[in-house]
Amino acid sequence: MDAIIYVAIFLTGIVFGSFFTLAVYRIPRKENIVYGRSHCTSCNHKLGFWDLIPILSYIFLGGKCRYCGEKIRIRYLLLEIFSGFVFLAIALTHGIENIVNLCFIYLFIAGMFIIAGIDKEKYEIPNGLCIYELFVAIFHLLYSYYTKSFDYRYTVYALIVPLIFYILDKLFSVLYKDENKVPIGYGDIKYLALIGLMFGFPIQITSIVISTFVTLVGILIHRYKEIPWGYYLTIATIMVLIIEPYIANTLNFIII
Numbered sequence: 001m002d003a004i005i006y007v008a009i010f011l012t013g014i015v016f017g018s019f020f021t022l023a024v025y026r027i028p029r030k031e032n033i034v035y036g037r038s039h040c041t042s043c044n045h046k047l048g049f050w051d052l053i054p055i056l057s058y059i060f061l062g063g064k065c066r067y068c069g070e071k072i073r074i075r076y077l078l079l080e081i082f083s084g085f086v087f088l089a090i091a092l093t094h095g096i097e098n099i100v101n102l103c104f105i106y107l108f109i110a111g112m113f114i115i116a117g118i119d120k121e122k123y124e125i126p127n128g129l130c131i132y133e134l135f136v137a138i139f140h141l142l143y144s145y146y147t148k149s150f151d152y153r154y155t156v157y158a159l160i161v162p163l164i165f166y167i168l169d170k171l172f173s174v175l176y177k178d179e180n181k182v183p184i185g186y187g188d189i190k191y192l193a194l195i196g197l198m199f200g201f202p203i204q205i206t207s208i209v210i211s212t213f214v215t216l217v218g219i220l221i222h223r224y225k226e227i228p229w230g231y232y233l234t235i236a237t238i239m240v241l242i243i244e245p246y247i248a249n250t251l252n253f254i255i256i
């Protein structure tokens with residue numbers, strides 16, 4: 001029975017993955033992410049049911065658009081498989097006993113994937129996505145309060161670092177008299193606060209530390225005009241989430 005649940009989680013991750021690519025494409029273009037048929041980005045032909053099955057369509061179409069023959073970027077396929085594995089990895093390390101909590105994590109991660117994709121391409125974190133994440137985080141807090149696993153320190157401490165960043169940003173923008181000269185974007189600060197609200201202070205602070213290493217690697221590989229920190233923060237947070245059960249004792253040590 002457990003095996004079936006794990007397979008279902010893996011497939012859910014893959015389906016979410018194909019939704020992420022759609023959302024990353026449509027949200028910055030202000031297109032509706034729920035309605036409206038997907039179309040080929042090259043020839044604009046509307047895609048049918050058989051063109052939209054995650055992974056399988058890509059394989060059977062030979063990685064090309066059925067209508068114009070334009071190559072479909074392999075990264076779409078890789079992202080689908082990758083998100084399937086992320087969903088599966090979290091289920092494997094956290095266990096599936098607390099399936100409600102797991103669902104909250106997946107709902108939040110879904111937003112994180114889309115935020116990461118948009119931040120990497122457009123250097124911005126859309127407000128709508130922040131509001132979505134805020135709702136998931138609040139309902140998750142209510143759930144943990146209801147199940148008596150709530151610890152106010154996890155939430156209160158999680159606001160400290162975003163607050164410090166916010167004050168530093170304000171100081172910088174006053175010093176340079178330029179809103180664009182702030183070291184960290186306001187979108188990134190909001191996102192960081194949301195991660196803290198959702199996962200608590202220990203995971204948040206560990207993710208910040210790891211994200212600095214991930215960002216350094218990213219800067220060495222890419223040449224950015226601006227650093228999409230939200231993107232690297234997402235990678236770091238997902239890494240921490242996957243190994244969280246193994247470092248739980250160390251993480252709790254952070255809370256005094």
Ligand SMILES: [Zn+2]
Nearest residue numbers: 040043065068
């Ligand atoms: Zn086409």
